[in-house]
Amino acid sequence: MISILTSFISELRQVGIPVSMVEAIDAARAVEHVSLEDRDALRYSLAACLVKNAHHLDAFDAAFDVFFSLQPPVGESLEEAIPVAAATSSETGGADLHEIMAGLMDALTQPDYDSMRVIARRLVGLLAGIQPGRPVGGRYYLYRVLGRLGAEGLADRLVAQHPEAVGLDQTLLGDEYRNRVGDFELMLQDEIRRRLVEDRGKEAVARTTRSQLLEDIDLARAPRAEIARMEQVIQPLARKLAARLAHRRRHLRKGRLDIRRTVRRSLSTGGLLADPQFRAPRISKPDIVLLCDISGSVATFGYFTMQLMYAMSTQFSRVRAFAFVDGVEEVTGFFTPGVDFHDAIVRLGREADVVHFDGHSDYGNALEQFLERYPAAITPRTTVIVTGDGRSNYRPARGELLAEMSRAARAVYWLNPEPRRFWNTGDSVMGEFAPSCNGTHEVRTLRQLESFVEGLALAATTHRTAIKV
Amino acid sequence: MNEFASPVEVAEALKRVHYLPNDRISQVVYLAERLDKPVLVEGPAGVGKTELAKALAEIYGRRLIRLQCYEGLDESKALYEWNYRKQLLRLQSDEAADWSTIEDDIFGESFLLERPLLEALRSAKPVVLLIDEVDRVEIETEALLLEVLADFQASIPELGTVRAVSHPLVILTSNNTRDLSDALKRRCLFLHIGYPDVDREREILLTRVPELPQQLAQQVAGVVRHIRGLALRKAPSVSESIDWARTLLALGIDEVNEGVTTDTLHVLLKYQTDIDKAAVDLAGS
Numbered sequence: 137m138i139s140i141l142t143s144f145i146s147e148l149r150q151v152g153i154p155v156s157m158v159e160a161i162d163a164a165r166a167v168e169h170v171s172l173e174d175r176d177a178l179r180y181s182l183a184a185c186l187v188k189n190a191h192h193l194d195a196f197d198a199a200f201d202v203f204f205s206l207q208p209p210v211g212e213s214l215e216e217a218i219p220v221a222a223a224t225s226s227e228t229g230g231a232d233l234h235e236i237m238a239g240l241m242d243a244l245t246q247p248d249y250d251s252m253r254v255i256a257r258r259l260v261g262l263l264a265g266i267q268p269g270r271p272v273g274g275r276y277y278l279y280r281v282l283g284r285l286g287a288e289g290l291a292d293r294l295v296a297q298h299p300e301a302v303g304l305d306q307t308l309l310g311d312e313y314r315n316r317v318g319d320f321e322l323m324l325q326d327e328i329r330r331r332l333v334e335d336r337g338k339e340a341v342a343r344t345t346r347s348q349l350l351e352d353i354d355l356a357r358a359p360r361a362e363i364a365r366m367e368q369v370i371q372p373l374a375r376k377l378a379a380r381l382a383h384r385r386r387h388l389r390k391g392r393l394d395i396r397r398t399v400r401r402s403l404s405t406g407g408l409l410a411d412p413q414f415r416a417p418r419i420s421k422p423d424i425v426l427l428c429d430i431s432g433s434v435a436t437f438g439y440f441t442m443q444l445m446y447a448m449s450t451q452f453s454r455v456r457a458f459a460f461v462d463g464v465e466e467v468t469g470f471f472t473p474g475v476d477f478h479d480a481i482v483r484l485g486r487e488a489d490v491v492h493f494d495g496h497s498d499y500g501n502a503l504e505q506f507l508e509r510y511p512a513a514i515t516p517r518t519t520v521i522v523t524g525d526g527r528s529n530y531r532p533a534r535g536e537l538l539a540e541m542s543r544a545a546r547a548v549y550w551l552n553p554e555p556r557r558f559w560n561t562g563d564s565v566m567g568e569f570a571p572s573c574n575g576t577h578e579v580r581t582l583r584q585l586e587s588f589v590e591g592l593a594l595a596a597t598t599h600r601t602a603i604k605v
Numbered sequence: 606m607n608e609f610a611s612p613v614e615v616a617e618a619l620k621r622v623h624y625l626p627n628d629r630i631s632q633v634v635y636l637a638e639r640l641d642k643p644v645l646v647e648g649p650a651g652v653g654k655t656e657l658a659k660a661l662a663e664i665y666g667r668r669l670i671r672l673q674c675y676e677g678l679d680e681s682k683a684l685y686e687w688n689y690r691k692q693l694l695r696l697q698s699d700e701a702a703d704w705s706t707i708e709d710d711i712f713g714e715s716f717l718l719e720r721p722l723l724e725a726l727r728s729a730k731p732v733v734l735l736i737d738e739v740d741r742v743e744i745e746t747e748a749l750l751l752e753v754l755a756d757f758q759a760s761i762p763e764l765g766t767v768r769a770v771s772h773p774l775v776i777l778t779s780n781n782t783r784d785l786s787d788a789l790k791r792r793c794l795f796l797h798i799g800y801p802d803v804d805r806e807r808e809i810l811l812t813r814v815p816e817l818p819q820q821l822a823q824q825v826a827g828v829v830r831h832i833r834g835l836a837l838r839k840a841p842s843v844s845e846s847i848d849w850a851r852t853l854l855a856l857g858i859d860e861v862n863e864g865v866t867t868d869t870l871h872v873l874l875k876y877q878t879d880i881d882k883a884a885v886d887l888a889g890s
Contacts, residue, residue: 158791162640169639177612180632188790190647190781190797304863304887308827311834312803368836372781379783383743478836 137167140338144203145186147342151199152349153192159185175204191350191369198347203338205330233262237285244294244316256323259285264328268335272344277328278321291317351583355437356553363436366582367443367477373586374447381451381593391415421453422519422546422592427506429524430490431461431497437553437579439481441523444589446471451593456513461490462498464505497527499565500534507537514541519592520548523579526559526566535568542572551579551588609635615664623812624653624660627805633796634661643754643775645739645793650780651842652798655737658776662733665774670728671735672721674742680749684759686718687711712763722753723767731771739789740779747789754792801843803830809843814850824861825850832873832883841873849873863887 141164145155163185170177179200187196236255243251260266263284264277282288291313295301301309332341350369353362397413405411426445428438442457449455459467465488470480506513514520520541542548550569552559556578559566570576579585609615616631626634634657637644646654662669672683680686692711699707719727725734736750753759757769777793779785801809806826810817817825829846841849849872858865867887870880 154787156787156791162642162794165640166636169636176628177632180629181636183629184633184636184644184794184796188645188787188793188795189784193797304828304861304866307831307887308824311827311831315803371838376781376783383783 137172138164140203141167143339144182144199147199147203147339147346148186148196150342151195151346152352153187153189153195155186159188162186178204195347195349198345199342201326201329202333202342202345205326205333205338233285236262240320241290241294241297244290244313244320245297247316249319252320253323256320257327260324260327260331264331266328266331266335277332278325281324281328282321287317351586352581354580355440355582355585356433356580358436366440369582370440370443370447373582374444377448377586377590377593378451381590384594421451423515423517424452424455425513425518425520425545426455426457427464427502427520427522427524428457428459429461429497429499429502429522430459430484431495434497434523434525434553437551438523440582440585441521441551441579442471443477444585445521446477448589448593453517458506458510458513459484459488459490460497460502460506461495462501463490464502464509465489466510496529497524498531499524499526499528499569500532500537503534503537503541507540514544516544516546518545520545521551521592522548522569522573523551523553525554525564526550526552526569527563528565530563533565533568535565535572538569539572542574547574548572549574549588549592550576551585552576553580554578555580609638611635618664619660622660622663624656625801625805625808625812626657627801630657630796630798633794637774637794640794641772643777643793644796645777645779645785645790646796646798647779647781648798649800649840649842651844652800653843654778654798655735657798658733658735658737658778661774661776665731665733667730667774668728668732669735670721670725670732670773671737674736674738674740676741676743678742678746682720683746683749684720684722685761686720687763688716688718692716717764722750723759723761725773725775726753726757726759726767726769728773729770732773734773734775736775736777738780739777740782740785744786747786751788751792754789800833800840803827806830806843806846810847810850813847814854817850817854818859821853821859821861822850825853828861828866829873835883835886837874837879837882838876839874839879845873 142160145160145163148155163182166181166185167178170181172178179197182200183193183196187193236259239251240255242248243255259281260277263281265280266277291310294313294317295306295310298306298309329341329345332345350362350366353366355366358366391414394413394415398409398411401411401413402409424445426442428442429435430438438459445452445455445457456466456468457471458464467484467488470484470488471477522538538548550566550573552566554564558564566576577584577588579588609618612628612631612635615635616626616628619626619631619634633644636642646657648654658671659669661667695711695716696707721734725732739747739750754775757772759767761767800806803823803826806829807822810822810825811819814822825846829841829849833840849869852869852872853861853865856869867884870883874880874883
């Protein structure tokens with residue numbers, strides 16, 4: 137057990153979950169108090185000892201499922217779950233699937249979780265076609281099983297069994313069935329994982345199924361589901377950031393001596409100025425102008441930056457947002473307080489006139505239009521943040537325009553979602569922009585974005601313009 | 606002290622005092638008792654974090670000592686304070702006395718004001734110590750808790766080290782408004798309580814609102830799950846779904862439909878944008 141535990145813990149560290157020595161020892165002590173047959177008890181106990189951040193629980197579960205996967209079923213057969221006729225006709229292929237499907241629908245309707253589990257095992261055996269040694273993750277086989285089973289719209293078909301349910305009842309029934317189908321997919325995944333581990337061993341499977349921590353996911357390449365999850369953490373992240381900033385500010389140098397309060401305070405010490413009082417320091421919050429490239433691949437990143445900046449808007453005196461592709465338009469109006477961010481993005485995509493010519497980024501044209509149409513946007517109090525990959529599709533970059541902005545503004549920062557080593561390769565023109573920026577930053581993950589915004593808000597209070605990321 | 610032989614027994618005991626735990630909760634509580642470690646409970650507001658501590662005090666038959674955290678909480682509010690008015694009186698009442706006797710005297714037991722942490726440590730019978738909303742104190746103040754949590758002791762310069770007479774069961778709660786320090790987290794078991802699933806929520810409703818019909822409880826739990834599934838600024842918590850069930854009862858409604866739900870959404874949701882969004886969603890169903 138100890139050896140499984142140590143390799144499990146080193147897997148957690150690989151994923152990025154910090155596990156200290158003390159916590160590892162706790163886990164080892166905890167295992168003594170858990171019956172090892174009870175997988176969930178073990179899962180909860182280890183999680184309590186090893187994971188101290190709720191956002192890390194998903195990654196923990198993924199690793200746990202691999203390292204403590206199901207034992208092979210003993211003495212269970214399909215006959216228990218579905219009619220005997222189906223089991224005996226297993227050679228007939230297609231007909232067999234129909235029977236299993238009927239059995240599955242039955243089990244899902246009841247719901248009968250034991251039968252669902254047996255059917256999941258059977259289906260993986262029949263349909264996944266797991267090839268020994270092939271280094272793919274479990275998802276690949278899951279989609280294969282679901283695809284071959286014809287399981288799309290399963291929840292809707294189940295709802296259709298109840299024509300009497302209409303309106304709200306129908307919605308609720310749909311929720312319930314989607315939940316059950318979700319549970320069934322988890323069972324399929326469990327079984328697939330078990331077979332993969334049998335085939336390739338725990339460590340190898342862990343490497344291919346490893347799930348990244350939310351804050352380390354590459355924004356430009358994240359799948360939709362991950363993006364949705366990341367959006368949910370933006371608000372709490374902004375709140376925490378604001379709390380941290382408020383804390384840091386309190387401990388920064390104090391303001392000027394407040395003579396009136398000091399003298400008044402001295403009355404209690406018989407006129408002795410024993411307890412000097414200071415004014416609260418004046419916090420100069422910067423004006424922010426966001427210039428976000430929202431063409432194709434970098435759009436997600438631009439939206440994330442806008443979302444975080446708006447969530448943090450109490451930390452700044454004003455935030456104005458401009459979106460560009462090869463044209464530019466102010467989009468501040470889309471983000472009035474209380475508006476759902478998602479709706480705003482959809483409207484922005486539909487209504488903002490940011491495409492001037494062909495819908496490929498053209499930094500030169502966008503900058504020129506910006507200076508022409510919004511000459512008053514940049515003042516000496518303004519901090520300009522440009523987001524984009526700096527790939528101008530071989531059109532003139534017009535670095536001198538950014539230099540002009542830089543002279544007028546307090547500071548210019550460039551956030552680039554590409555790894556720094558790809559800058560200035562191909563059509564990337566970062567080299568032309570970099571000299572006019574107070575800082576260029578590679579920002580590919582939420583963690584980097586968070587650290588940039590924190591630096592920005594803090595730099596404002598300490599009157600610095602260099603930000604460490 | 607009552608010891609429980611298994612997590613199942615913990616769960617049953619909690620149910621007897623009308624707290625419905627899920628498997629994770631009872632497992633972690635059981636483990637905390639076995640390993641003698643504090644539990645850090647985290648989760649959205651209104652899922653029963655504080656209730657858990659109260660229920661634990663009840664099942665173990667212990668007194669609950671609560672330290673409510675807030676910004677600016679310090680040693681003199683959390684641990685101990687010298688009763689300096691009384692000390693002054695003592696000094697003035699006996700000006701002729703020798704200084705060393707006075708010094709021994711004024712830093713003695715009778716001049717010490719116990720605050721929750723010290724009270725928990727010095728209690729002859731074991732207690733449940735609830736440190737509520739620990740994320741509200743500053744990071745510096747967290748350090749104050751570390752000694753208590755790890756070694757069940759506190760240092761008072763004038764008295765020396767006070768060791769716990771009996772080990773308290775410590776529950777810390779956090780709404781996660783800021784990251785707690787690693788040092789604090791390391792010393793605790795971590796328990797995340799999320800929103801309950803439909804079955805557990807229905808049972809919670811039936812326990813908390815006993816006069817609620819079974820069928821209505823099922824519907825309330827279903828609707829609340831649906832609404833939590835929408836992307837809202839503030840999802841309804843368990844306490845809000847209990848409020849909603851009570852509202853429905855008070856209005857004499859025995860079946861939930863779109864109209865009823867839309868009319869009473871303001872009980873569940875606290876932002877106008879959320880209410881509008883949920884209303885649109887329900888109308889479309």
